[in-house]
Amino acid sequence: MPRKLAYEILKKIENNGQYSNIAIDSALKGSGLEKYDRALASTIVLGVIERRITLDYIIKKILKNFDKTDKNILIILRIGLYQMMFLDRIPTYAAVNETVRLAPKKFAGLVNAVLRTYERQKDKIDYPNENTDIYGYLSVKYSFPEEICHKFTDIYGTVRTKNIFEIFNRPSKTALRINTLKVGVDEYIRELGARNIDYEPSGYLPYIVMVNGCDVESLPGFEEGEFFVQDTASALCVEALGAEESDFLIDSCACPGSKSFGSAILMNNKGLIYSCDLHQSKLGLIDAGADRLGIGIIETMRKDGGVFDISLEGKADKVLCDVPCSGFGVIGKKPEIRYKKLSDTEKLPDIQYRILENCSRYVKNGGTLVYSTCTVIPEENLLNIERFLASHKDFALCDFNAGGLASKGGILELAPDINDTDGFFICKMKKIN
Amino acid sequence: MAKLKILKVGDETLRKKSRPVDKITPRILTLIDDMAQTMRAANGCGLAAPQVGVLRRIVVIEAEPGKLIELINPEITEASGERECIEGCLSVPGKYGLTKRPERVVVRALDRNGNTVEYVGTELLAQAFCHEIDHLDGKLYIDIVERMLREDELE
DSSP, rough: OHHHHHHHHHHHHHHHHEEEEEEEHHHHHEEEEEEEEHHHHHHHHHHHHHHHHHHHHHHHHHHHHHHGGGHHHHHHHHHHHHHHHHHHTHHHHHHHHHHTSOOOOOHHHHHHHHHHHHHHHHHTOOOOTTTTTTTHHHHHHHHHHHHHHHHHHHHHHHHHHHHHHHHHTTTOOOOEEEEESSSSSSHHHHHHHHHHOOEEOOOOOOOOEEESSSSSGSSSSTTTEEEEEEOHHHHHHHHHHHOOEEEEEETOTTTTTTTHHHHHHTTTTEEEEEEEEHHHHHHHHHHHHHHTTTTTSHHHHHOTTTSGGGGGTTTTEEEEEOOOOOOOOOOTTTTTGOOOOGGGGHHHHHHHHHHHHHHHHTTEEEEEEEESSOOGGGGGGGHHHHHHHHHOOOOOOOEEETTTTETTTTTEEEOOOSSSOOEEEEEEEEEEE | OOOOOOOTTOOOOGOOOOOSSSSHHHHHHHHHHHHHHHHHTTSSSSSEEETTBBSSEEEEOOOTTTTOEEEEEEEEEEEEEEEEEEEEEEEEEEEEEEEOOEEEEEEEEEEOOOOOOEEEEEEHHHHHHHHHHHHHHTGGGGGGGGOOOOGGGOO
């Protein structure tokens, strides 16, 4: 049954372009499956998305007319092959038999043949050679499009790129930000212990704990608003912003709201936060989250970060521009991001710059401006900052410390291989008279 | 509905200027309801949003039991006369002082439906209007008090 469910979810994602996390959530909730089966279904879905390039490379080696094969049969082949290659705890015969059953009768033989051929010949498959075709090698080994391999190698070099890809492909943990408005850190950790839930500290911030799995609604204190989901990198960004009691803060691209929530907690729920976003439909999530967390100082409003609102000019103590980005730092959590085409991300730097430039006008003299992204592409990060500072002499970089990490001249770049967080870019600036 | 925590004198938030409400959202209405509940639970006759930590120009007043007045973006448009008042504040618990306030004021504000409303207040209501609207600009009655009352003067 879990494979059948995985198959249905993958069909939805493939054919309707649904996001993996949304498709998984909605399908699992109504499935009636046991906890173990739900976990297996979601592992298979995420794994097949994550390893698609590797899986297809092998399927193409075995199946001559790959391009003419029915899309749904390819999904079934990927599900089977994924289990055989990456899920050690599933015996091969089980993976093959259970997968063959997913196929319509007339294709059962084909699926069976491809999977068994792989089992027989797996040591003879020739992969791209690391020395003569490094991008092809990285692409097939880690399942990243070649242009992304190229881009990451340019930024990090080959050795770090391999490490980062390896980490992106590992099952990611879920980071919880404990809501210290409602519960003490020690007290919440005791609650986790009492329920026999494994956790790890974040290493940087005492109020972040890492847990396995993603079914956060079943964790203790969810209804009571004792935590929300926030990666360490995002929480470090909130620390860099450094909101204080009675500040007026503008979070210009706030959805899904975790940075607004984190700031409200640092502000001890005193002051005022405008949580803005372009999409009205997503603002309801922030309202609901704030209610659950007992935060009263957040007000959501629909606002285009790139369009000037004169009523806010020079008004805010702190402004956060956590701009929309290519997301290449959070591939570990959202595996499909790796398949974005670089050409589709080329317009982002200008959009980001427009938001930064516009929202900088809301900062009062002496106030703080933080620019952040969850990507590692220089055009979206450092180059935008350089462009901004060159034409805005009333802003200066401002060094900061967050969770024991010191920025370099106001800039902190987080990488999965070094910091054990999402890939993230944080830049803090001050408005000077 | 939730009872909110009332901030006490010394908290910086009470000294900040509050921002006008530009759109009356369901969240603003919830805040108003919570403020009314909080005021009643504390036996107060007025409460301003910054007193519960929210820097918004919102006030609730119940100078006469059962007559709840909700004000969004209130402004005093007229003030006349002078009256000596005994004044207290939920953010300055257990203390009272003598102040001078107008005898009569006219207040213009928005109600919860966004309609402009006008109230005329005399005596205690005028005092409450002035006291609460001062909160929205970071002012407390202890800034203008002529003298604080000693405990033996209170009966």
